[in-house]
Amino acid sequence: MSSRSNSRQRYAIGIEYDGSAFCGWQIQSHSPSIQQALNEALSAVANTALECTGAGRTDTGVHALAQVAHFESDVTRSLRSWLLGLNSNLPAEVSVAWIAPVDAEFHARFSALSRSYRYVIFNRPARSPLERGRAWWIYQPVDHARMQIAANHLLGEHDFSSFRASSCQAHSPVRTMQLLDVQRRGEFITVDCRANAFLHHMVRNIVGSLVKVGKGEESVEWLAETLAACDRRVSGITAPAAGLTLTRVEYPDDSFSQKIYPDDFERDT
Numbered sequence: 545m546s547s548r549s550n551s552r553q554r555y556a557i558g559i560e561y562d563g564s565a566f567c568g569w570q571i572q573s574h575s576p577s578i579q580q581a582l583n584e585a586l587s588a589v590a591n592t593a594l595e596c597t598g599a600g601r602t603d604t605g606v607h608a609l610a611q612v613a614h615f616e617s618d619v620t621r622s623l624r625s626w627l628l629g630l631n632s633n634l635p636a637e638v639s640v641a642w643i644a645p646v647d648a649e650f651h652a653r654f655s656a657l658s659r660s661y662r663y664v665i666f667n668r669p670a671r672s673p674l675e676r677g678r679a680w681w682i683y684q685p686v687d688h689a690r691m692q693i694a695a696n697h698l699l700g701e702h703d704f705s706s707f708r709a710s711s712c713q714a715h716s717p718v719r720t721m722q723l724l725d726v727q728r729r730g731e732f733i734t735v736d737c738r739a740n741a742f743l744h745h746m747v748r749n750i751v752g753s754l755v756k757v758g759k760g761e762e763s764v765e766w767l768a769e770t771l772a773a774c775d776r777r778v779s780g781i782t783a784p785a786a787g788l789t790l791t792r793v794e795y796p797d798d799s800f801s802q803k804i805y806p807d808d809f810e811r812d813t
Contacts, residue, residue, distance in 0.1 A: 552618045555626065556646045556800060557582075557596070559611040562637040564677045564786070569602045569611070578602070581638050582613065582630075589629035590619040599652040599793040600659055603745070605677070605785035610641075612793045614652040623804045631806070644800040655799065658722060658738050660792040663751045663783065665733040679732065680751075680787040686758040688733050692726040694757040695735075697768035698750065699724060704743055705774040707753070709782075712744035717774075719743065726754070733758075736791075745782055753780035 559582070567575035571583075579598060586594040596615040602608060621629070623643055630640045649655075666672060666679035667686050675681065698704075698721050705717040723738035735754065737747050753770060756762045770779045 552616045552648075554614055554616045554646050554648050554650060555643055556612060556614045556650060556652065557630070557643050558641040558803075559608060559613060560639045560641055561608050561611065562677075563602060563604070563606045563608065565637055566604065568604045568606065569598050569600065575604075578608075578611070578638060579613075581635055582640075585630045585633035586615055586617075588633045589621065589626060590617050592617075592619060597652050599656050600742070600790060602790055603748075603785050603788075606788045606790070607678075608790040610792045611790055612652050612656070612795075614646065614650060623802075627804060627806060642800075642803050642805045644803040646799060650795075650799060652793075655795055656741075656793050657796065658740055658792075658794045659742060659790065660723070660736065660738040660794070661742070661747045662789050662791045663735040663737070663747060664787045664789075665735070665751075665755070666731060667728075667733055668731045677786045680784050682755065682759075684759055686733060686755060687760065688726050688728040688758060690760070690764055691733070691735075691754045691758040693764040694754060694767040695724040695726055695750075697765075698771060702771055703774050704746055704771070706770050706776055706779045707746045707749040708743040708776060709745035709749070710776065714741075714743050717743060719746070724750075738792075747788060748783040748785065749776070749779055749781075751783040751787075755783070756780045 567577050569578045571577050571580045582596050596613040599612040627643045664679040666675045666681045669683050671681045701720040703717050704719050708717050720740045725736040727734050735751050
């Protein structure tokens with residue numbers, strides 16, 4: 545029998561996952577999802593059906609270092625029991641990095657101030673089996689400096705319809721791009737993005753367009769023209785999902801005042 549309290553408590557959890565084997569975050573009837581795996585683990589720990597809500601719906605094959613979700617329960621469990629119990633019941637590709645009790649008003653999606661993603665390009669003539677599922681392999685030379693000049697045109701608040709998937713269900717295509725940083729580290733090119741929110745496939749479509757500039761197929765001014773067109777048909781291809789990772793979701797400073805990590809328990813023993 546589960547021990548129940550007189551009121552429901554809301555919790556936030558931080559999640560890491562390798563998205564290669566999943567159809568994305570959101571529950572789908574045809575394939576396993578991250579949300580389904582978490583719901584099953586939560587229900588196992590609570591001994592009753594529970595569901596979680598995520599900060600963002602990552603696509604099939606997309607990874608996360610810092611996805612955030614919330615759930616509610618009137619079942620009495622210590623933070624240690626929730627955290628260790630969840631990780632004991634999750635598949636190897638998914639892990640809960642921390643847990644924190646939060647106010648009833650906290651919402652993993654709607655309370656978020658911004659989201660950050662990193663896209664990784666592996667740029668050399670020969671492919672690497674070790675980077676399979678982790679980066680977009682491009683064998684042609686790519687000029688990251690040209691990509692950065694083009695990327696600067698996307699900073700600020702814009703209508704991002706040119707980089708929006710046709711299946712996107714967002715009510716408005718207007719988003720505020722706070723950071724778009726292109727760096728080369730040896731054979732790797734990273735594209736770091738931060739915005740108040742993203743449209744469906746927005747990061748991958750931007751990266752696909754930036755690569756056209758990096759290859760010299762388009763001018764650095766072309767991205768500004770593409771943005772102004774508000775037409776998905778004029779932008780670049782959708783970059784493969786495997787190179788994309790959700791790296792951070794930012795919330796107000798006081799959201800997680802009692803955040804607990806697994807190593808907190810190790811230090812106590």
